[in-house]
Amino acid sequence: MIRAGLIWNQHSHRNRGSGGPAPLPEDVIDIVPEQPSHLMAGLKRLAGDGVELVVIDGGDGTIREVLTRLPEAYGGGKLPRLAVLPNGKTNALALDIETPLGTTLEDILASVETGKPTKRRQCLEVLRAGETTPERRGFLFGVGAFVRATKLAQKNHGRGFFDNAAVGVTIAGGLFRTLLGGAGDRWRRGEPMALSYDGPEAARRFIVMASTFKRFPMGFKPYGEPREGLKVLTVDAPPRNLLQALPRIIRGDETSWLADHGYRRDDLTSFGIRWEGDFVLDGEPYPGGDLTVRQGPSLEFVIP
Numbered sequence: 001m002i003r004a005g006l007i008w009n010q011h012s013h014r015n016r017g018s019g020g021p022a023p024l025p026e027d028v029i030d031i032v033p034e035q036p037s038h039l040m041a042g043l044k045r046l047a048g049d050g051v052e053l054v055v056i057d058g059g060d061g062t063i064r065e066v067l068t069r070l071p072e073a074y075g076g077g078k079l080p081r082l083a084v085l086p087n088g089k090t091n092a093l094a095l096d097i098e099t100p101l102g103t104t105l106e107d108i109l110a111s112v113e114t115g116k117p118t119k120r121r122q123c124l125e126v127l128r129a130g131e132t133t134p135e136r137r138g139f140l141f142g143v144g145a146f147v148r149a150t151k152l153a154q155k156n157h158g159r160g161f162f163d164n165a166a167v168g169v170t171i172a173g174g175l176f177r178t179l180l181g182g183a184g185d186r187w188r189r190g191e192p193m194a195l196s197y198d199g200p201e202a203a204r205r206f207i208v209m210a211s212t213f214k215r216f217p218m219g220f221k222p223y224g225e226p227r228e229g230l231k232v233l234t235v236d237a238p239p240r241n242l243l244q245a246l247p248r249i250i251r252g253d254e255t256s257w258l259a260d261h262g263y264r265r266d267d268l269t270s271f272g273i274r275w276e277g278d279f280v281l282d283g284e285p286y287p288g289g290d291l292t293v294r295q296g297p298s299l300e301f302v303i304p
Contacts, residue, residue, distance in 0.1 A: 001113060002081070005029040005051040006105060007042065007066055009058035012088045021057065024105065039065055043073035046080075053081045053302060055108055059088010060139070064282040067123055067137040071297070081118065083108040083302040090283055093139055096213045097121060097301045107304035119301045122212045124230055126281060129290035137296055138282035143275065144191050144237070145207040150280045190237020193275030197232075197266060204237040208273065210293055221252025223265055230269060230295045236262030270294030 006028055008021040024030055029049060031042035043066070046054060056066050063084065070079060085108070086094035086101055094100070097119045124141060125134035142150070190204040210233075214226040223231035239245070240261045248258060258265075272292050278285040 001027070001109070002052040003027060003029075003050055004053040004055060004109065004112075005031060005046040005049070006055045006057060007039070007062070008032045009056075009062040009087075010034075012058035012062055015057065015087050022105070025109070028105070028109075036065060040069045040073060043069055047074045051080060053083065053108075053112065055083045055085060055105060057085040057087055057105075059086065060090050060092050060282045061284055062088060063093055064136065064138040064284065067296075067299075068134070070137075072133075079297065079299065081300045081302055092213065092217060092282075093121075095217060096139075096215045097303055098215075099301075099303050103304045108302050111302050111304055116303070119303055120298050121214075121301065122229065122298050123296040124210065124212050125294050125296040126279070126286075127292045127294070129292075134296070136281050136286065139213055140209075140211045140283075141279060141281050141293055142207065142209040143193065143273070143277060143279045143288065144205050145187055145235075146209050147278050147280050147285060148187060150283060150285065188238040191275055191277050193273060193277075195234065196272030197268060198234065198264075202275070206235040206237040206239045207233070208235075209233045210271075212295065220250050222249055224252045224254055227267075229267055230293075232266045232268055232271065234264045234266070239263075 004027070006021060006024065008030060009015060010032060021030055021032070029046060029051060031046065033039045033042055043054075054066070054070070056063050074080070084091075084094045084097070084099050085103055085105065086099060091101065094103075121139070123137045123139055126136045126141065127134050188206070190206045192202040192204050193208070194200060194202040195205075195208070209222065210230060211223070212228075212230055214228065216222065222233050233249070245258060245261060245263050248255060249263065270292055272290075274290045275288050277288050279288050279291070280286075
């Protein structure tokens with residue numbers, strides 16, 4: 001057995017009020033950060049103790065915070081294997097790597113012991129202009145209507161919608177809001193931004209969404225057929241024929257009709273984006289600016 005460590009987020013949706021992680025095997029180190037600033041110290045402890053498998057008990061936000069700090073904590077050397085116990089409000093990575101809700105630490109350790117095949121995913125990295133170290137690492141980046149939809153999703157969490165239900169309600173609400181808006185509506189008019197893969201001049205975009213996921217909730221295929229790598233969906237503002245385009249995007253249709261109406265899909269290794277609004281990475285908003293989004297390291301995940 002390889003040495004394992006558990007990062008347990010007491011603030012994750014399904015962990016609240018549980019009193020702490022379940023009793024662990026003696027050779028598993030548990031880290032329970034009281035606040036985000038304690039996470040780096042915990043990860044460095046795992047690295048110093050030779051932990052080769054880091055199990056993340058939480059949702060997509062917890063995973064983002066761990067991935068952001070993990071390379072520095074491990075000193076730029078070989079990264080450990082990872083595993084996910086999906087206990088957050090959203091668990092998109094768990095869906096992508098086929099780790100079901102209810103997965104336990106015992107399930108993960110059993111997979112290691114039996115030598116079950118693992119899955120690999122590349123994360124994406126967000127860097128600010130002039131910096132060489134990524135500011136954040138995650139899997140799903142978005143601007144424009146994506147930011148507004150995320151805020152709508154957070155309200156839906158408060159109404160009791162989580163996971164796939166939250167995705168469906170959020171898309172329906174965002175579509176309804178966009179279709180009802182006039183030409184000057186803030187959802188429809190988009191935001192001016194410059195994209196390095198689409199010329200240096202700024203243009204108004206309804207949404208830009210980038211991800212390294214292969215599978216999405218509810219079977220959605222925003223980038224077409226599932227595949228590896230960094231994929232980008234760009235929609236011009238105002239969105240044209242949105243009611244006709246949305247089903248084609250969801251199904252992953254490969255058709256010139258989408259490109260002709262301002263809906264563009266690209267496979268890239270990196271791209272630059274410059275604008276003044278916020279961006280969202282794995283459910284959390286951050287200030288925008290002059291950024292580079294690029295493919296990050298390939299990560300190995302143990303699955304049940």
